[in-house]
Amino acid sequence: MGSEGPSVVTVHVTGFKKFHGVAENPTETIVSNLEEFLKKRGLPKGLILGSCNILETAGQGALDPLYQTLESAVNKADSESSNSGRTIWVHFGVNSGATRFAIEHQAVNEATFRCPDELGWKPQKAPIVPADGSISRARETSLPVDKMTRALAKMGYDVMTSHDAGRFVCNYVYYHSLRFAEQQGIKSLFVHVPLFLTIDEETQMQFAASLLEVLASLN
Numbered sequence: 140m141g142s143e144g145p146s147v148v149t150v151h152v153t154g155f156k157k158f159h160g161v162a163e164n165p166t167e168t169i170v171s172n173l174e175e176f177l178k179k180r181g182l183p184k185g186l187i188l189g190s191c192n193i194l195e196t197a198g199q200g201a202l203d204p205l206y207q208t209l210e211s212a213v214n215k216a217d218s219e220s221s222n223s224g225r226t227i228w229v230h231f232g233v234n235s236g237a238t239r240f241a242i243e244h245q246a247v248n249e250a251t252f253r254c255p256d257e258l259g260w261k262p263q264k265a266p267i268v269p270a271d272g273s274i275s276r277a278r279e280t281s282l283p284v285d286k287m288t289r290a291l292a293k294m295g296y297d298v299m300t301s302h303d304a305g306r307f308v309c310n311y312v313y314y315h316s317l318r319f320a321e322q323q324g325i326k327s328l329f330v331h332v333p334l335f336l337t338i339d340e341e342t343q344m345q346f347a348a349s350l351l352e353v354l355a356s357l358n
Contacts, residue, residue, distance in 0.1 A: 148225045148355050151189040151212045152347075155232055155308070158196035159254045165335050166231040167193050169347050176344050177351070186355035189215065189226070198250055198267075198311045200258035205312060209319050226325040227282070227354055228316055231347070232309035234331040239297035239338075240346060243304040243329040244284045246313035249274035251306040267314045278317040282328050283357065290353045296346050297338075304329055328354075 152173060154166030170191045177188060192208050195201040209228065216226050234241065248271050250262040266274050288300045304310040313329040320327035330350065332343055 149189040183352040183355040197256040197258040228327040237333040241301040241331040245279040248276040
């Protein structure tokens with residue numbers, strides 16, 4: 140029993156609500172149904188699903204709930220005396236023009252929104268965290284993105300590694316999450332998914348579960 144402790148990973152998952160041009164966000168469905176789906180499918184060995192939250196598709200105006208969500212996971216880990224180094228945040232976002240899944244390697248310190256977010260904000264070439272300096276500053280996940288992409292491709296999923304998470308809310312949230320993760324000694328990952336019209340809901344649910352399986356298997 141004691142030897143199993145260090146291998147356990149707690150994953151916290153987020154998705155987004157609707158936004159301009161996407162009336163039904165597939166990530167809201169995926170994340171809302173993930174716990175029940177995993178109960179039926181079977182939770183991957185060594186994995187705990189810590190929480191599932193749906194975020195407003197907004198940048199600056201949604202920062203407080205984002206940080207409350209991030210901090211609650213750290214506080215929960217501390218209260219349970221678990222190893223916070225085995226806590227992973229997984230953020231799902233939709234790319235409506237995508238034809239396959241994309242594991243995002245990094246986020247950039249730039250907010251240039253192509254349309255207003257759900258709270259009406261439309262920044263252009265603005266630093267997400269001014270204290271971090273230039274809008275060209277990038278933060279990378281410490282997770283082995285290429286290795287994970289290969290593992291998921293072997294399972295039959297149409298998946299790629301991406302180095303550009305855009306400059307909209309997905310990149311905005313990922314940048315804050317990566318910064319927070321670095322400060323807390325935990326890990327963060329962002330995954331873009333297509334619309335359900337492109338890859339059906341069942342396949343996307345299977346993909347989400349397989350992604351968690353891959354995360355649980357990492358050393």
